[in-house]
């Protein structure tokens with residue numbers, strides 16, 4: 001067995017033995033923050049990062065605040081607190097296993113989702129939650145224990161992030177056109193220049209697509225992402241910095257997916273969007289864009305990224321899940337469906353604590 005494999009096996013054993021007293025035992029130290037997670041390193045465990053989901057932390061703390069009548073000593077064992085967290089960890093574990101089965105263990109860093117008892121530090125929580133109500137001294141939360149990707153910490157990796165330009169003037173008209181290209185690649189030709197207009201929030205991507213030495217690795221990523229999404233109806237989360245990264249290796253380059261997993265309900269989005277499209281074609285005003293808009297936009301950004309890059313590299317494969325939903329001649333009518341989705345998403349994004 002190689003030294004590297006032995007290290008990975010040892011790490012796996014360590015991850016498997018984690019329990020609720022994790023925080024007291026390992027004393028994690030804060031290193032970074034993402035859009036959801038607080039990320040920690042553990043002294044003497046250079047191979048691991050710990051990610052604490054603020055979304056699940058907030059739900060647990062809100063639960064406490066609505067159950068002040070309960071006896072504090074029993075709270076951590078209360079099934080009402082534990083069950084949603086258990087369900088969330090089981091779902092994410094299942095999704096992570098599925099992701100690894102497509103991309104392989106090399107590309108998706110070993111991750112374990114556990115429920116851990118964590119201290120509630122008022123000074124830290126004050127930054128995260130705007131609440132005047134009393135907080136408990138400790139709570140349960142979902143944490144991820146993940147193999148570290150040293151290249152991210154050393155800042156030598158390149159982020160495969162999918163943010164796009166959003167010109168204020170006529171963006172809705174452009175947007176409708178670009179989305180029909182991204183959603184219906186078998187019916188509408190891709191205008192590469194328009195589709196792959198990345199914003200400054202995707203700083204590495206322009207460099208990546210013009211670097212021929214990375215072509216093989218990026219195409220390998222694209223082909224697998226296309227197969228994953230066509231077979232599972234799940235997108236990848238390519239909207240956050242460093243959710244998918246390219247790294248240099250001894251023989252060239254490779255990629256890693258430390259945070260590319262979407263929430264478990266993501267696989268239902270495709271059917272919801274298809275139903276929304278069908279309804280729009282018969283009765284446009286019946287569509288609930290408040291509810292559907294965010295999904296159409298987020299799924300669409302991913303399709304734009306993957307299908308746009310596949311066109312750029314002249315790959316024959318595409319994510320093609322929506323073509324059957326619409327007759328080709330009706331597709332131009334959907335420009336307005338996508339524009340209205342985007343308008344609803346913009347409006348909603350400015351409301352605090354929105355749920356996708």
Ligand SMILES: Nc1ncnc2c1ncn2[C@@H]1O[C@H](COP(=O)(O)OP(=O)(O)O)[C@@H](O)[C@H]1O
Nearest residue numbers: 032034035036037039148149152241242258259
């Ligand atoms: N396995 C890892 N190794 C090294 N750094 C990481 C790893 N996972 C995440 N990070 C760093 O922490 C940040 C936030 O983590 P991420 O998993 O993306 O959380 P979020 O769900 O909040 O986006 C990332 O942008 C990245 O810089």
Ligand SMILES: [Mg+2]
Nearest residue numbers: 034240243259
């Ligand atoms: Mg992220």
